[in-house]
Amino acid sequence: xxxxxxxxxxxxxxxxxxxxxxxxxxxxxxxxxxxxxxxxxxxxxxxxxxxxxxxxxxxxxxxxxxxxxxxxxxxxxxxxxxxxxxxxxxxxxxxxxxxxxxxxxxxxxxxxxxxxxxxxxxxxxxxxxxxxxxxxxxxxxxxxxxxxxxxxxxxxxxxxxxxxxxxxxxxxxxxxxxxxxxxxxxxxxxxxxxxxxxxxxxxxxxxxxxxxxxxxxxxxxxxxxxxxxxxxxxxxxxxxxxxxxxxxxxxxxxxxxxxxxxxxxxxxxxxxxxxxxxxxxxxxxxxxxxxxxxxxxxxxxxxxxxxxxxxxxxxxxxxxxxxxxxxxxxxxxxxxxxxxxxxxxxxxxxxxxxxxxxxxxxxxxxxxxxxxxxxxxxxxxxxxxxxxxxxxxx
Amino acid sequence: xxxxxxxxxxxxxxxxxxxxxxxxxxxxxxxxxxxxxxxxxxxxxxxxxxxxxxxxxxxxxxxxxxxxxxxxxxxxxxxxxxxxxxxxxxxxxxxxxxxxxxxxxxxxxxxxxxxxxxxxxxxxxxxxxxxxxxxxxxxxxxxxxxxxxxxxxxxxxxxxxxxxxxxxxxxxxxxxxxxxxxxxxxxxxxxxxxxxxxxxxxxxxxxxxxxxxxxxxxxxxxxxxxxxxxxxxxxxxxxxxxxxxxxxxxxxxxxxxxxxxxxxxxxxxxxxxxxxxxxxxxxxxxxxxxxxxxxxxxxxxxxxxxxxxxxxxxxxxxxxxxxxxxxxxxxxxxxxxxxxxxxxxxxxxxxxxxxxxxxxxxxxxxxxxxxxxxxxxxxxxxxxx
Numbered sequence: 001x002x003x004x005x006x007x008x009x010x011x012x013x014x015x016x017x018x019x020x021x022x023x024x025x026x027x028x029x030x031x032x033x034x035x036x037x038x039x040x041x042x043x044x045x046x047x048x049x050x051x052x053x054x055x056x057x058x059x060x061x062x063x064x065x066x067x068x069x070x071x072x073x074x075x076x077x078x079x080x081x082x083x084x085x086x087x088x089x090x091x092x093x094x095x096x097x098x099x100x101x102x103x104x105x106x107x108x109x110x111x112x113x114x115x116x117x118x119x120x121x122x123x124x125x126x127x128x129x130x131x132x133x134x135x136x137x138x139x140x141x142x143x144x145x146x147x148x149x150x151x152x153x154x155x156x157x158x159x160x161x162x163x164x165x166x167x168x169x170x171x172x173x174x175x176x177x178x179x180x181x182x183x184x185x186x187x188x189x190x191x192x193x194x195x196x197x198x199x200x201x202x203x204x205x206x207x208x209x210x211x212x213x214x215x216x217x218x219x220x221x222x223x224x225x226x227x228x229x230x231x232x233x234x235x236x237x238x239x240x241x242x243x244x245x246x247x248x249x250x251x252x253x254x255x256x257x258x259x260x261x262x263x264x265x266x267x268x269x270x271x272x273x274x275x276x277x278x279x280x281x282x283x284x285x286x287x288x289x290x291x292x293x294x295x296x297x298x299x300x301x302x303x304x305x306x307x308x309x310x311x312x313x314x315x316x317x318x319x320x321x322x323x324x325x326x327x328x329x330x331x332x333x334x335x336x337x338x339x340x341x342x343x344x345x346x347x348x349x350x351x352x353x354x355x356x357x358x359x360x361x362x363x364x365x366x367x368x369x370x371x372x373x374x375x376x377x378x379x380x381x382x383x384x385x386x387x388x389x390x391x392x393x394x
Numbered sequence: 395x396x397x398x399x400x401x402x403x404x405x406x407x408x409x410x411x412x413x414x415x416x417x418x419x420x421x422x423x424x425x426x427x428x429x430x431x432x433x434x435x436x437x438x439x440x441x442x443x444x445x446x447x448x449x450x451x452x453x454x455x456x457x458x459x460x461x462x463x464x465x466x467x468x469x470x471x472x473x474x475x476x477x478x479x480x481x482x483x484x485x486x487x488x489x490x491x492x493x494x495x496x497x498x499x500x501x502x503x504x505x506x507x508x509x510x511x512x513x514x515x516x517x518x519x520x521x522x523x524x525x526x527x528x529x530x531x532x533x534x535x536x537x538x539x540x541x542x543x544x545x546x547x548x549x550x551x552x553x554x555x556x557x558x559x560x561x562x563x564x565x566x567x568x569x570x571x572x573x574x575x576x577x578x579x580x581x582x583x584x585x586x587x588x589x590x591x592x593x594x595x596x597x598x599x600x601x602x603x604x605x606x607x608x609x610x611x612x613x614x615x616x617x618x619x620x621x622x623x624x625x626x627x628x629x630x631x632x633x634x635x636x637x638x639x640x641x642x643x644x645x646x647x648x649x650x651x652x653x654x655x656x657x658x659x660x661x662x663x664x665x666x667x668x669x670x671x672x673x674x675x676x677x678x679x680x681x682x683x684x685x686x687x688x689x690x691x692x693x694x695x696x697x698x699x700x701x702x703x704x705x706x707x708x709x710x711x712x713x714x715x716x717x718x719x720x721x722x723x724x725x726x727x728x729x730x731x732x733x734x735x736x737x738x739x740x741x742x743x744x745x746x747x748x749x750x751x752x753x754x755x756x757x758x759x760x761x762x763x764x765x766x767x768x769x770x771x772x773x774x775x776x777x778x779x
Binding site: 215216217218219220252255351 | 701702703704705706707708709775
């Protein structure tokens with residue numbers, strides 16, 4: 001029954017003179033999100049609002065709602081019923097039949113909120129509110145009017161056609177992707193990094209990702225799992241350019257040369273360096289990791305400081321103050337959790353020392369890294385040169 | 395060079411089987427139950443497949459029932475006979491090293507109130523006949539044994555087992571899971587006293603989704619799938635004619651020039667065993683002589699995780715299975731390897747090589763030479779404690 005969607009956006013509205021830029025991005029993101037949906041749509045800006053109209057005869061309502069729920073920048077959206085203006089009695093009839101469908105349990109308090117965009121309509125908005133309220137009470141005696149805190153607000157907008165809506169579906173909030181810049185996500189197969197990517201993307205940031213693959217220690221299926229995760233993130237963020245780095249030789253070399261308990265920390269420093277290389281190449285403005293203070297040995301504040309030291313660009317750590325359970329909740333909500341917990345090893349879990357350092361000292365680590373001087377530059381270069389780039393689309 | 399050494403997982407489809415299947419899919423695609431000519435032709439194909447299979451086992455073609463594969467055959471044999479014979483008793487005997495498609499139906503029956511006895515095996519994976527003798531009694535309705543173990547290639551003493559069982563209780567039904575043995579050895583159920591025998595098509599160069607259960611005439615068994623009453627009501631559902639003709643042809647083909655094929659497999663196995671015996675830290679599980687299956691070698695490597703070795707071999711286009719699917723997140727240790735008393739450190743370091751009649755000596759030598767270089771390298775990078 002719904003033939004249009006009214007898009008509500010919060011933060012963008014206060015953007016002053018740049019507002020149109022944000023709105024245009026949002027329009028484009030909505031169009032992009034609706035592309036795979038069954039049906040044709042027209043998305044347009046109109047008087048401080050965005051309006052999605054269904055153009056095709058038929059469309060898949062559920063798919064449309066799912067797609068809009070994933071567009072960053074949308075605070076909420078309302079499915080709208082469009083009716084022709086055939087006089088007030090017909091409008092009342094249409095409104096009541098709409099209410100019966102949209103709110104089948106008719107015991108609620110309501111108010112009517114009419115807006116007359118077409119000023120030649122014979123009644124003004126106050127009159128419509130009162131008259132329509134009366135008609136509704138008559139037809140649905142179990143409802144009650146409450147003009148202060150109604151449970152349902154029935155919006156009536158008089159335009160060329162009349163719009164009726166009362167249901168508001170929450171969107172993800174945030175800012176439209178493409179309105180901020182671009183950042184490089186260090187994506188593992190775990191629970192945290194996809195969530196971190198999602199959260200930064202939510203602020204309007206375009207996402208690229210780097211994954212460190214260590215064949216034969218990690219399998220093709222582990223790589224597939226990361227691609228699958230990138231695919232889920234891409235549902236929100238748009239296409240993700242994924243760099244798959246073969247990290248085996250670097251890892252083995254560190255394993256050979258450096259104290260075992262420092263392996264993870266040194267490894268992570270090189271991962272940051274390589275990710276930063278690709279980030280610079282593609283004009284990213286920062287790195288994103290899924291780190292959270294104290295979660296594992298490599299995420300103590302001391303370890304974070306040591307890994308951070310190799311980074312020249314800001315490292316965004318949106319989960320830094322999150323508990324694991326809180327991260328899991330987001331992962332479940334955005335749909336990455338099921339994939340993240342598939343049991344394939346990633347390159348962080350192999351070779352892990354029984355007692356890795358938890359309070360690494362930068363000087364000590366740097367001294368250990370001197371033992372890598374002979375080959376590490378070549379190995380890094382080879383890893384960069386042999387990196388496979390995959391465009392991951394949702 | 396590519397070496398597919400995972401033929402116990404599945405095999406390449408035979409050209410002959412494929413050609414016949416293509417004909418059945420594109421030309422003679424009738425439903426065997428249809429009354430018109432197209433149906434009659436399809437029915438004839440099914441009958442011919444039954445005849446071909448019956449011939450390899452020296453049984454009556456009416457005793458062959460087509461299924462969707464080994465798992466369904468095992469389920470039908472075990473659950474079907476248990477349900478049909480529960481008034482005669484509730485004891486069922488099997489071994490501790492059965493495939494999941496036997497072990498899990500057994501678990502289901504335990505939940506349904508049956509008593510299941512799991513026979514232990516020795517270090518070579520051979521079941522204990524003494525335990526069997528102690529376990530059979532007058533309420534034992536079924537003994538289900540695998541003929542060749544899928545993980546280590548142990549051959550179970552079916553003939554002796556049947557004699558022991560029938561000496562105590564002649565009414566006890568015998569089911570044999572022949573999924574790894576059919577096509578690798580000659581099996582004559584009537585001679586052995588077997589009542590039910592499961593076979594899978596894709597392990598013998600037939601198509602996936604095909605299989606059969608031999609059910610001796612007059613065996614009391616209940617179907618698991620109800621419907622249009624095809625296959626005498628034993629297994630309803632329109633027959634998977636392409637699968638069935640593929641399976642029939644593959645079965646006939648595999649038993650042609652059989653002793654040569656068997657000899658070829660044993661010589662491959664011997665060549666492989668000799669080759670890997672020189673690699674330090676490598677040990678072979680189970681028997682290695684001709685008392686073991688001709689096509690399976692289970693190899694443990696000290697200090698190398700199976701999954702890592704598997705992926706390292708994969709890079710060389712050598713395809714094998716890990717002995718037990720074990721990963722850091724979800725350890726699932728193989729029951730077979732545990733049952734033969736393999737030491738803890740090797741449980742996660744065991745891979746299986748399995749050959750087919752199409753495997754060549756060159757492939758074996760290639761695999762051996764790659765193993766000789768890979769294993770010492772991988773051992774160098776084991777987790778340091």
